[in-house]
Amino acid sequence: MKCKLCNSDCNLLADLGQQPLANKYPSNDQEISKENFWHLQALICDKCFCGQLNQIIDRSEMFEDYYYLSSVNHELNDHFKTFANYLSKFKFVLDVGSNDGILLRPLKENGIRCLGIDPSVNVGKIANDEGLETIVDFFNHDSAKYIEKKYGKPDAIVASSIFTHLEEPLDFILALESLISDDGEIFIEIEYLVNLIDNFQFERFYFDRPFYYSVTSMKKIFEECNLSLNRVVEISPHGGSLRLCFSKSKENIKPDSSVDKYLDLEKIKFTKANINAFQFSIDNFAEELVKILKSNQDSKIAGFGAPARLATITNFAKIDSELISYVVDDSPLKVGKYSPGMHIPILSRENMEKDKPDLIIVFAYEYIDSIYEFTKQFNSPHYQPIPPKIIK
Numbered sequence: 291m292k293c294k295l296c297n298s299d300c301n302l303l304a305d306l307g308q309q310p311l312a313n314k315y316p317s318n319d320q321e322i323s324k325e326n327f328w329h330l331q332a333l334i335c336d337k338c339f340c341g342q343l344n345q346i347i348d349r350s351e352m353f354e355d356y357y358y359l360s361s362v363n364h365e366l367n368d369h370f371k372t373f374a375n376y377l378s379k380f381k382f383v384l385d386v387g388s389n390d391g392i393l394l395r396p397l398k399e400n401g402i403r404c405l406g407i408d409p410s411v412n413v414g415k416i417a418n419d420e421g422l423e424t425i426v427d428f429f430n431h432d433s434a435k436y437i438e439k440k441y442g443k444p445d446a447i448v449a450s451s452i453f454t455h456l457e458e459p460l461d462f463i464l465a466l467e468s469l470i471s472d473d474g475e476i477f478i479e480i481e482y483l484v485n486l487i488d489n490f491q492f493e494r495f496y497f498d499r500p501f502y503y504s505v506t507s508m509k510k511i512f513e514e515c516n517l518s519l520n521r522v523v524e525i526s527p528h529g530g531s532l533r534l535c536f537s538k539s540k541e542n543i544k545p546d547s548s549v550d551k552y553l554d555l556e557k558i559k560f561t562k563a564n565i566n567a568f569q570f571s572i573d574n575f576a577e578e579l580v581k582i583l584k585s586n587q588d589s590k591i592a593g594f595g596a597p598a599r600l601a602t603i604t605n606f607a608k609i610d611s612e613l614i615s616y617v618v619d620d621s622p623l624k625v626g627k628y629s630p631g632m633h634i635p636i637l638s639r640e641n642m643e644k645d646k647p648d649l650i651i652v653f654a655y656e657y658i659d660s661i662y663e664f665t666k667q668f669n670s671p672h673y674q675p676i677p678p679k680i681i682k
């Protein structure tokens with residue numbers, strides 16, 4: 291297959307078998323019977339090192355009811371509070387994919403003029419009800435024009451954890467370029483493909499996310515839209531992410547040393563040998579995880595966290611409610627439903643308190659410290675699923 295960004299050849303990174311939509315949590319047998327599955331493969335471009343899926347599933351229904359509420363996550367709240375302090379030097383901040391207002395809230399508290407835009411109706415409503423002004427729409431040329439006309443040009447635009455979801459990244463970048471003020475800055479936060487490969491996080495591949503970015507690929511597509519990459523900052527959310535800072539291309543602006551550092555690193559990391567080794571490793575890890583679950587079938591096994599990637603792991607490794615009785619999640623929008631594809635019940639913390647599990651598989655393992663504050667009462671081993679290992 292050819293790269294959707296630069297038309298060079300792609301190599302297969304991971305074949306993840308038949309997978310459902312990872313963000314569609316069925317509530318009952320009728321919804322379970324309507325569930326669709328597609329073949330999920332992750333590929334990586336030979337030249338620009340952009341990760342991408344073999345097929346793009348029709349997106350129209352994916353955002354209809356979106357279950358991820360950023361603000362239920364303590365670590366993310368801290369991340370955006372710190373970021374809001376940094377952004378205090380700007381006059382007008384636009385947050386694209388603002389979710390329930392996790393960045394708008396601390397910006398507003400700091401007295402910074404800000405606006406959100408998010409396509410999810412229920413999540414946008416939560417923000418607006420709290421007084422965090424949010425346009426419920428996709429960010430594109432039309433909404434960019436609307437924002438400019440009604441609010442003026444922002445001097446900072448943030449897009450955090452949404453870039454990977456975009457089906458047409460170039461159109462999105464062109465809309466950013468048209469809206470940002472001449473001296474403004476654009477901050478894009480992405481999960482980093484190098485970390486994903488280094489840590490065997492195949493579970494981060496799912497149909498909602500057609501692209502997985504390297505610095506090389508981000509620099510290339512933004513440059514095509516007359517935006518230059520000025521620096522790259524490491525940030526903590528989602529298991530090792532990057533913040534890339536762009537501005538309109540100008541002669542007098544030179545990138546700092548962080549940009550070359552990442553470009554050089556990627557030449558070493560994305561070798562054919564590393565890419566070929568990935569599938570072998572994840573097959574082994576999935577097998578190992580199932581072995582652990584089967585050898586503990588006399589114990590009470592529960593999961594913690596039902597992020598979208600729970601679907602990728604459980605469908606790839608064929609883990610159902612026989613192997614993990616239930617998964618606990620803090621989002622009220624998920625509790626009472628089932629995990630996509632393998633139909634593990636999603637319950638609340640109270641259920642876990644009553645059940646007192648003997649073994650906990652922590653699917654949201656990057657948040658283990660705050661999860662452990664609650665789960666340490668059970669004195670049970672806590673496992674990270676992939677690679678399977680005891681983390682507490």
Ligand SMILES: [Zn+2]
Binds near residue numbers: 293298339
């Ligand atoms: Zn490419």
